[in-house]
Amino acid sequence: MKSSAKKVELAPYDDLFSTEESRQDAKLEKIREIPLSELHPFKNHPFKVKDDEAMMETADSVRQYGVLVPAIARPDPEGGYELVAGHRRHRASELAEKETMPVIVRDLDDDAATIIMVDSNLQRESLLPSERAFAYRMKLEAIKHQGERSDLTSRQVGEKSQTSIQLVASQAGESQRQVQRYIRLTELIPELLDMVDEKKIALNPAYELSFLKKEEQRDLLDAMDSEQATPSLSQAQRLKKYSQEGHLTLDMMRVIMGEEKKSDLDKVTFTSDTLRKYFPKSYTPQRMQETIIKLLEAWQKKRQRDQER
Incomplete structure (x- = not known):
């Protein structure tokens, strides 16, 4: 004969004697000291972690005071943890020869x-x-x-x-x-994007160049190298236009990149050797420039007086 009694689920022993405060505390995120070797970088992390001067300063701070702001990581199915926030702090801890760093682990x-x-x-x-x-x-x-x-x-x-x-x-x-x-x-292909980071190509021309096909972008690198020039905004816009029309060739790129830019036409350059002939050896480049400006201003005033006569 089957029992008519219903199954009764009993609460775990710990829950019977725990307080509401302790149960809420168990839900809070905990800061854990995790070995650096168990922390892996975020997949396709777009931010560069460089051993530059700022990083050395951070490493010195970590060496003296430790990591003050915990990193955030999530469990890695393949073992260890994937860093979500704190890549620079992780590297600084390595440079400071620390073995662990404080981390908040979240399921994300x-x-x-x-x-x-x-x-x-x-x-x-x-x-x-x-x-x-x-x-x-x-x-x-x-x-x-x-x-x-x-x-x-x-x-x-x-x-x-x-x-x-x-x-x-x-x-x-x-x-x-x-x-x-x-x-x-x-x-943009990596080589052109690096030139944007290095300020060799401005943002506006770079935006226009991004519409070129990948093979056209590689040809552009060749044209830039052969003409020793980078595209201005107007040149980049023309390159984009010819690309969209299906007329862009390597030869055309070289012609465009070989053009004399307006900024170059408006610029007059003197070598220091040329100027040194007209100034005492003790003159610094800044003093030579100041003297030239004064002479030009005096010449301009004299020219205006002559025209008024």
């Missing part, structure tokens, strides 16, 4: 982790154009994947609903157009 999906990773780095003052470009692109894709999640909807930025690109722009303090232009830079 790819999109949530990407947004935290981007936002934590966009606060830095000096970001390279390539870093900003790939960061905006990654965050935009993550927000699109998340769709209408409540923590990413209009309540975060006001009552009016926003598209994904508008949300990225407003949170970054940029115009929507500027964010779109940065994202467009990710279409």
Whole structure:
């Protein structure tokens, strides 16, 4: 005969004797000291971690005081943890010869982790154009994947609903157009994007060049090298136009890059050897420049007086 008694689920022993305060405390995030060797970089992390002067200063600080702000990481299915925020602190800890660093471990999906990773780095003052470009692109894709999640909807930025690109722009303090232009830079081949980071190519010409096909961009590198020139905005716009019309060739690129720019036509350059002949040896370049300006001003005044006679 079957028993008519219903199954009763008993609470775990620990729960029976735990307080509400202790149960809430168990839910709070804990800061853990995790070995540096168990922390792996975020996949496709767009921000460069360099051993520059700023990094050496950070390493000195970590050596003296430790890492003051915990990093954020998530469990890595293949073992250890994937860093979400704190890549520079991790490197500084390595340079300071630390074995562990404080980390907050969170269970995050790819999109949530990407947004935290981007936002934590966009606060830095000096970001390279390539870093900003790939960061905006990654965050935009993550927000699109998340769709209408409540923590990413209009309540975060006001009552009016926003598209994904508008949300990225407003949170970054940029115009929507500027964010779109940065994202467009990710279409440049690495060699051209490096030149943008190195300020050899300005942002506006770089945006126009991003519309060239990849093979055309590689040919452009050849033309730039042979003519020892980088494209101005007007030249980049013409290159884009010819590309879209299907008429852009390597020879045409070389012709365009070989043009004398207006800025070059407006510029007069004297070598120091030429000027030294007219000044005492004790004159510094700055003093020579000041003297030349005074002479030109005096000549201009004399010319004006002669014309008034």
